[in-house]
Amino acid sequence: MNTVLYIASRSDIAGGEIYLRDVFQHLDRSRFRPLVVLPGDGAFRNLLDEMGVEWVIQAVNYGWLKPPLPWYSFLAELPQRVRNLVRLIEENQVALVHTNSNQILEGALAAKLAGVHHLIVVHIPFQSNLPIYQRFPLNPHSFAELIGDLSSRIIAVAEPVARSLSPPIPREKIRVIHNGIELERFQTLRQFEQPSIRQELGIPQNAPLITGVGRLHPDKGFEYFVEAAGKVAREFPEAHFAIVGSADSSDYQARLKARVQALGIDRCFHFLGFRQDIPTILTQSDVFLLTSRTEGGPYVLIEAMACGCACVASRCGGFVEYVIRPGHTGFLVEYGDPESAADALRELLRNPGLRQQIAKQGREFVLTCGEFDVRHSVQKLMDVYEDVLSLPSPAAGSYAVDLLLQGAIEIGYLGQKITAMEERLTKAERVAALMLENPLVKAARTLKSKLTS
Template sequence: MTSSGYRIAHVQLLPLLSGVQRVTLDELERLPPGYQRWLICKQEGPLTTAALKAGAQALISEALVREIHPRLDLRALWQLWRYCRRYRFDIVHTHSSKTGVLGRLAARLAGVPCIVHTVHGFAFPAAKSGLQRRIFHAMEWMGARCSHLVICLHEEDARICREQLKLPAERVAILPNGIDLEKFSPVASGDQLRALRSDLGLPVDRQLITMVGRLWEQKDPACLVEAYCQLWQRGDPGADLILVGEGDLQPQLQQRVAQAGLQQHVHFLGWRTDTPDLLRASDIFVLPSRWEGMPLAILEAMGTGLPAVVSDIPGNRHLVDHGQQGLLFPMGDSTALADALGKLLVEPELHTRLGKNARLRVEQFHDIRARVKRIESLYAEALQW
């Protein structure tokens, strides 16, 4: 069988179009047309709609849930196994922690010849107790045993695979995320920037600080909102805050904004399909996450020429060198974040230099076209084992 005839299924949990899901969509869209492509996830949504538009088929496994749930997990395992047997996939490519374990185990039991998993950050940092950490580690160990290949986004996660999960080095590949460099590109002029902001309904006469991501614990948007409130305690910073995304923390964030009397200057936009334009219309990008793999949101912001102010954690600091493409601050430290934002808002030369360096870095190392070609070759190599 030639590579163009492979039957491939990507397994995701939620049908959103946030970072992890967009990695899958980019790969499904850009594989050669001869590939027969499927997407498996919990329910229909924006991701399944986009996958169908890209020529893939969508399959639903409603028993998939994020939390550990023995009854539903066994049902999901059976559903995934049944899909693997029915459609005779040559390649199953899984994402996320628990979904990745179930998908790989089902594929192994079904005899799928090539089982690949992409690590978008391990679950260990999210563990709330020693017991939970041991459970997460055991799950990842089992998933690794079922994998022909594990793709890591950076060396730090690859080392965990080799040293803690005991995977042979030849079954671990390092492949950074990539973006569409034409889609995510800087604005050409100040006139274009003002016109774009006007079209988007954003303030034309203020700088814009933007975060793109789910409003939940992992992304720690409360740290950013608190930092922005601190900026105002020092005086009007001349900048508005843009939050692109939804999540459980939104009511709490809106309450804090109202308490500070800043409703006019903090814009909750929800999930948007025009993220490239929103980034191009912005001045500074922020991601204060508690843990990450390799966030597409940072790469996309860097592609549009924005300096990135991000928490100093694995994943983020693999993309942003402090003082080169942006600024790092200690995770959860809203005062340090406010200081970093204040510095960029009043130092235009620093802002410009960091933004140019950010664009150059993604041009050199994070082109989605090169990434998909490398994935194709990894599939071919794994199928030969």
């Protein structure tokens, strides 16, 4: 049995954690033993416990850090995190390190030092606004080149994601594996689900319900969902709108709610927060609206199609434009264009027959194309594991990695010292300014001036 060390980026549950959940549900445990490194305690750890998956916590924040001290601390502590992973690899005889995020470098560095294979799953293209570029003088091209050098294989969740990586990564290193869902569950879902969400929210059975799903973060573009809802509600006042997802940013959530009130649609707009019954909600929705800025393999889009929703999606990359065939399995609109999104929604609401036809064709595509079955996806991933493990193990150690880690220590240490000095200097300047404004000091300076004149 081969131990696979999984590096997770979040302690709560978002798309990447759903991906790992599905992997662990269908991984052949007689061939692969999963061990997960978590950045903190939270809901994902609870889920791993329920699934009988081993885990360890190495506390770290992979999100945005407000410079300067947290930023420099992240750098200064990087070598210790890598050494901890190397020790974990050696103690557990790890054969393969699987990094599950575009934002994490530690797993690849540790695998190189330990002399084991590394694999990364790239869920979205490397972008210039990722938090990792706060800490390193890299850009998407140079980061992809570094990851390519440190990895035996790269998994892309969609063909456009793969194309965004090559060059600089050699195409022969990249494998495309779509995210999958439990197709059997969705094949019978509409037949047995009860209309609970409409009862819960007081939405009439014949009122249109337009739903969006995702964490409340600017990347998901929910401000355009709200603007489109305001436009649609003027023609269809009976329509209701719902956003399902936890608040990744409380400020962003507050801005969304304030805009809903300003548009006067708060009576028909519902923020549902985190829910465990998303498929149930989707089966009771008429239209699903995806407004994301960028996506790789959005689970919720194929789930919405499998649930029989007519779908409208922004051109946000990944496999979105593969599964949404305009006018056949859904509608595509440009990101950041609420007027176009509203036009698509109005067309679907004006034409129930068209809406039902598109929903039916989208559902049939997802359920029958054979590319979005989670068992198929995990089997392809295990095939990649076997392929990688059949290769000779990489040589342990790297002077380039050693230099990078030493540079991180020094930049982090110097940065913290400079920041502390700047803070002390600022305090000294404030004290000096207060002293100069003190009446006694002013009087003494005036007296001195008179005595010396």
